[in-house]
Amino acid sequence: MLLETNMFANIFLLALAIATVPVSLLILAIGRRLSQYRASRKSSQTRDYEDPPCENPYDLFGLLKMISATRHVINKTAIANSTELFQRHGATYISTLFGAKVIFTCDPQNIKQVLVTRFIDYDASIVRAHLFRPITEHGIFAVDGPQWKVARDMYRDQFSNTRAVFNLGVQEKGFQAFLKRIEGGGRQIDLQPLFLNLTLDLTTAFAMGESVDSLSPTQAEGKKRFVDSLQFVKKRMARDGFLGPVHVLLRQSDFHKACEKVKNYVEEFIQKALEKKRRSEKVTPSFEEDSTGYSLLEGLIENFDDPASIRDSVITILIAGIDSVAGLLSTTFWLLARHENVWQRLRANTLELIGDEPPTYEQLRNFSYLRNVLNEAMRVCPPVPFNARVANRDTVLLHGGGPSGTSPIHVRKGAKVVFSTWATHRSQASFGENALDFRPERWEGLKGEALLGFVPFNSGPRVCPGRGWEEICGGGNPEVGYIGLMLAKEQYAIIEASYVVVRILQTFGKIRNCDERVWTEKLGLNLFNEHGVLVEFGN
Numbered sequence: 117m118l119l120e121t122n123m124f125a126n127i128f129l130l131a132l133a134i135a136t137v138p139v140s141l142l143i144l145a146i147g148r149r150l151s152q153y154r155a156s157r158k159s160s161q162t163r164d165y166e167d168p169p170c171e172n173p174y175d176l177f178g179l180l181k182m183i184s185a186t187r188h189v190i191n192k193t194a195i196a197n198s199t200e201l202f203q204r205h206g207a208t209y210i211s212t213l214f215g216a217k218v219i220f221t222c223d224p225q226n227i228k229q230v231l232v233t234r235f236i237d238y239d240a241s242i243v244r245a246h247l248f249r250p251i252t253e254h255g256i257f258a259v260d261g262p263q264w265k266v267a268r269d270m271y272r273d274q275f276s277n278t279r280a281v282f283n284l285g286v287q288e289k290g291f292q293a294f295l296k297r298i299e300g301g302g303r304q305i306d307l308q309p310l311f312l313n314l315t316l317d318l319t320t321a322f323a324m325g326e327s328v329d330s331l332s333p334t335q336a337e338g339k340k341r342f343v344d345s346l347q348f349v350k351k352r353m354a355r356d357g358f359l360g361p362v363h364v365l366l367r368q369s370d371f372h373k374a375c376e377k378v379k380n381y382v383e384e385f386i387q388k389a390l391e392k393k394r395r396s397e398k399v400t401p402s403f404e405e406d407s408t409g410y411s412l413l414e415g416l417i418e419n420f421d422d423p424a425s426i427r428d429s430v431i432t433i434l435i436a437g438i439d440s441v442a443g444l445l446s447t448t449f450w451l452l453a454r455h456e457n458v459w460q461r462l463r464a465n466t467l468e469l470i471g472d473e474p475p476t477y478e479q480l481r482n483f484s485y486l487r488n489v490l491n492e493a494m495r496v497c498p499p500v501p502f503n504a505r506v507a508n509r510d511t512v513l514l515h516g517g518g519p520s521g522t523s524p525i526h527v528r529k530g531a532k533v534v535f536s537t538w539a540t541h542r543s544q545a546s547f548g549e550n551a552l553d554f555r556p557e558r559w560e561g562l563k564g565e566a567l568l569g570f571v572p573f574n575s576g577p578r579v580c581p582g583r584g585w586e587e588i589c590g591g592g593n594p595e596v597g598y599i600g601l602m603l604a605k606e607q608y609a610i611i612e613a614s615y616v617v618v619r620i621l622q623t624f625g626k627i628r629n630c631d632e633r634v635w636t637e638k639l640g641l642n643l644f645n646e647h648g649v650l651v652e653f654g655n
């Protein structure tokens with residue numbers, strides 16, 4: 117009986133607890149909104165701040181926003197919808213998500229504030245550390261402040277010296293394996309998965325000193341398992357990133373298991389390199405053009421001792437450097453197959469400037485029309501279409517407040533700012549009336565303000581290191597850093613993509629588009645086309 121009474125009491129208490137959860141959440145959300153309202157009223161009374169337009173003032177908890185965002189992700193219209201919202205509400209507007217205000221912006225001036233001018237007012241890790249921690253606990257994406265500086269400095273030697281670390285021999289080997297998969301031409305192929313395999317092979321060779329050979333028909337079983345785990349981890353991180361806090365309700369054990377497999381695989385390479393270092397005292401990275409000896413991992417071991425941070429730094433590159441470059445290559449060829457004039461001009465330039473021999477680093481670096489084509493491909497379809505930061509103190513965005521959109525906006529500590537690279541790249545104010553068209557020639561005259569609206573690698577101190585290094589510091593002047601970056605030529609990611617484009621253009625005279633369907637978003641950690649890149653090469 118006592119047992120029964122206890123049981124009923126427990127069930128009652130449990131039911132009461134469950135019933136109080138939504139009520140408590142409701143009270144919490146109302147409290148939060150009230151204090152936000154009071155604070156923003158107070159600040160706008162004392163200063164000239166004004167709130168930007170609100171997407172839906174009645175959507176108090178962001179429930180409608182969540183439903184609509186989920187619907188658009190499922191329908192693969194999230195990116196198109198984001199542009200539509202900017203058109204409807206202005207370049208900066210507010211929405212509510214999970215009961216909190218979120219500022220959305222595609223205003224280049226505001227993006228510059230977040231990434232460059234007021235860089236220290238924002239943190240990046242809050243929005244993604246939970247996704248990165250299981251795979252790279254102290255890796256650069258999971259940390260901010262002094263910890264971020266430490267993680268960033270680990271890459272300094274490698275990315276400040278792209279010319280030395282860029283291995284043309286590895287590139288050519290990868291390209292030959294890629295070519296075998298499309299040999300002969302005259303048949304329809306989907307380039308998108310092949311580019312992913314190619315960048316997997318190139319990046320693992322660069323990061324660990326040994327390719328995973330994903331393009332090889334005889335890929336070793338262990339390498340295949342590693343690739344499967346790595347790709348699974350990235351896919352799951354992207355899914356959980358979209359789900360936000362809801363993801364904790366879903367099973368995570370398979371994710372953690374895959375993370376362990378990836379870490380174990382990379383650790384084996386670290387152990388081998390450490391032994392090598394112990395034996396010969398010094399691991400000297402080999403910068404010979406045809407050598408496959410150099411790896412980021414060995415470069416790191418040369419300077420650092422902690423195996424865990426070396427592992428995090430290596431895995432970070434496997435997360436950041438593979439799908440992004442594959443996305444850029446896929447978009448470029450999707451566009452080239454639909455713009456014969458650009459293909460013709462690029463091919464003529466390639467044969468004239470480089471001939472049919474594999475290109476040198478210097479030729480790739482100075483190939484300006486190719487640079488324009490890649491810039492334009494990243495403008496039309498940025499591999500990282502949006503990003504977010506959280507204010508770590510009260511701060512300001514310069515534009516977008518009030519009905520005219522000209523007043524500064526008060527950004528409270530803890531507020532999230534989501535900025536859309538996709539939408540800013542489509543701005544007519546920056547790129548003219550034909551902003552939606554693929555026109556590499558526009559880069560011949562672009563300068564100043566327009567360049568401010570081009571941020572495929574982000575900008576400021578936290579700019580993608582695959583974009584170049586020296587210019588990041590900009591002599592300590594953020595303004596110089598910002599503009600200097602636009603002119604940077606030592607860009608690992610661009611040089612890597614350039615090598616592949618040049619070799620394909622040297623090999624094939626023609627490209628034919630085999631897919632009349634419209635481009636449809638496929639969102640992961642990077643952006644792809646749902647239908648791939650179906651083309652036929654000919655001579």
Ligand code: HEM
Nearest residue numbers: 256436437440441444499500572573574578580581582609
């Ligand atoms: C076309 C190719 C690429 C694009 C568009 C791209 C874009 C980006 C963007 C937008 C960020 C900033 C993320 C943020 O702060 O939230 C970033 C960060 C980063 N990227 Fe890339 N990336 C590319 C290729 C690469 C490559 C090839 C590597 C390395 C080999 C690389 C390594 C990194 C790293 C380590 C970070 C973190 C930087 C930090 O937080 O300080 N990326 N990338």
